[in-house]
Amino acid sequence: xxxxxxxxxxxxxxxxxxxxxxxxxxxxxxxxxxxxxxxxxxxxxxxxxxxxxxxxxxxxxxxxxxxxxxxxxxxxxxxxxxxxxxxxxxxxxxxxxxxxx
Amino acid sequence: xxxxxxxxxxxxxxxxxxxxxxxxxxxxxxxxxxxxxxxxxxxxxxxxxxxxxxxxxxxxxxxxxxxxxxxxxxxxxxxxxxxxxxxxxxxxxxxxxxxxxxxxxxxxxxxxxxxxxxxxxxxxxxxxxxxxxxxxxxxxxxxxxxxxxxxxxxxxxxxxxxxxxxxxxxxxxxxxxxxxxxxxxxxxxxxxxxxxxxxxxxxxxxxxxxxxxxxxxxxxxxxxxxxxxxxxxxxxxxxxxxxxxxxxxxxxxxxxxxxxxxxxxxxxxxxxxxxxxxxxxxxxxxxxxxxxxxxxxxxxxxxxxxxxxxxxxxxxxxxxxxxxxxxxxxxxxxxxxxxxxxxxxxxxxxxxxxxxxxxxxxxxxxxxxxxxxxxxxxxxxxxxxxxxxxxxxxxxxxxxxxxxxxxxxxxxxxxxxxxxxxxx
Numbered sequence: 001x002x003x004x005x006x007x008x009x010x011x012x013x014x015x016x017x018x019x020x021x022x023x024x025x026x027x028x029x030x031x032x033x034x035x036x037x038x039x040x041x042x043x044x045x046x047x048x049x050x051x052x053x054x055x056x057x058x059x060x061x062x063x064x065x066x067x068x069x070x071x072x073x074x075x076x077x078x079x080x081x082x083x084x085x086x087x088x089x090x091x092x093x094x095x096x097x098x099x100x101x
Numbered sequence: 102x103x104x105x106x107x108x109x110x111x112x113x114x115x116x117x118x119x120x121x122x123x124x125x126x127x128x129x130x131x132x133x134x135x136x137x138x139x140x141x142x143x144x145x146x147x148x149x150x151x152x153x154x155x156x157x158x159x160x161x162x163x164x165x166x167x168x169x170x171x172x173x174x175x176x177x178x179x180x181x182x183x184x185x186x187x188x189x190x191x192x193x194x195x196x197x198x199x200x201x202x203x204x205x206x207x208x209x210x211x212x213x214x215x216x217x218x219x220x221x222x223x224x225x226x227x228x229x230x231x232x233x234x235x236x237x238x239x240x241x242x243x244x245x246x247x248x249x250x251x252x253x254x255x256x257x258x259x260x261x262x263x264x265x266x267x268x269x270x271x272x273x274x275x276x277x278x279x280x281x282x283x284x285x286x287x288x289x290x291x292x293x294x295x296x297x298x299x300x301x302x303x304x305x306x307x308x309x310x311x312x313x314x315x316x317x318x319x320x321x322x323x324x325x326x327x328x329x330x331x332x333x334x335x336x337x338x339x340x341x342x343x344x345x346x347x348x349x350x351x352x353x354x355x356x357x358x359x360x361x362x363x364x365x366x367x368x369x370x371x372x373x374x375x376x377x378x379x380x381x382x383x384x385x386x387x388x389x390x391x392x393x394x395x396x397x398x399x400x401x402x403x404x405x406x407x408x409x410x411x412x413x414x415x416x417x418x419x420x421x422x423x424x425x426x427x428x429x430x431x432x433x434x435x436x437x438x439x440x441x442x443x444x445x446x447x448x449x450x451x452x453x454x455x456x457x458x459x460x461x462x463x464x465x466x467x468x469x470x471x472x473x474x475x476x477x478x479x480x481x482x483x484x485x486x487x488x489x490x491x492x493x494x495x496x497x498x499x500x501x502x503x504x505x506x507x508x509x510x511x512x513x514x515x516x517x518x519x520x521x522x523x524x525x
Contacts, residue, residue: 005197007197007198008197022228096187097310097314098401100285
């Protein structure tokens, strides 16, 4: 279980992926490749990835849970898929371009 | 760009910063075969073209668009650019601070003022936020982030022969086919200038994410996108993505303003495209170049101008950090990109040309400091800012008027695909 807080960074225990929490509160378990994600100063305990949860995550994409109460941004890509509380996270729709810059 | 050209084409006392450099680029561009129509353009006019349309005013510490502002930090200042609604959603993560609902500029200022600039910049970059710290450009110390991102000689030919102007260039017998994948200002301006030179320009947009400028000032959009034929493709659908790749194959010149990873995810790689067939030119417009971690940093025209050192010039001139133009790095880069594209087309192509918004603006600033000296530059920026604050920023410059039609998204699909022999 991880205490969610915007700005918290987590790394995968099974691949190179890294995410930052954009939105979320309370406690939940965030996994990558089926294995709980770790704080930046934690080290992996050698748990094996779940093959069915190795479909990758793309850097720069935002991922959300079903009711969009949780949102994470992928800041380093990896081979694992992201999930929270046992349910896969889905790519949020593309960010709109600004009308001017 | 030669310093003699800056002197010769120097502009009136109240011209905006860097308009002399931009004029010098325009003069070199217009001297190339087939580019005579560029001679009618003027640097100050192109720099302020959007403001002439929107009627935006100059304000202390705030960009004319209103999206970028200077905020004081514990150890300096930061230009924070938040043009997308989604940027505001990232502020809690950026600052690790729950604002308890909605963010405002004043709330943001209160949180940022206790933080250190460098760590704010680093976290913002992870999140894809466009922020930039002013530096000490007038002492010749442009921030190393900018120096490393191809400051030395933008436009940088990443792949192919160096771009060299020669006096005996021959005009081409046919116009180039230009595929313009870019959005907003710099890239579309590049495509527009190539259209003025007779290029056949096809604008390609994602149906999921049309060019945001379509929803901004319509007259300004028309100016930069007139005469371009439009294709809108759903990049999420396999067949449409394949069509995009086949379309790009047909181009003599591709213009894009995405981070390199974005097109890679669609199966298009600039380096490989340039090598696969001789004679083609790829124009890559980025915030900080294509190399290393900087390839992923986001930038828009206003914050790029700050990263390039223009806020340092304005502070020396006015006593406070100010924006030296309206998204200034955009028009500077658009013109420089078009000149590079046209020159590459005339000289046989086979080049990947990288232009970073920050690199182009930093180089133009450095060449003006070298030519006029920082004292004269500061004096002229001060006179311009005083006039600008009184609403005379354009100095009597008239806006241009579009002369050709603007296509709705996807309007020319059937005609373009038939003409290029691509089945849909």
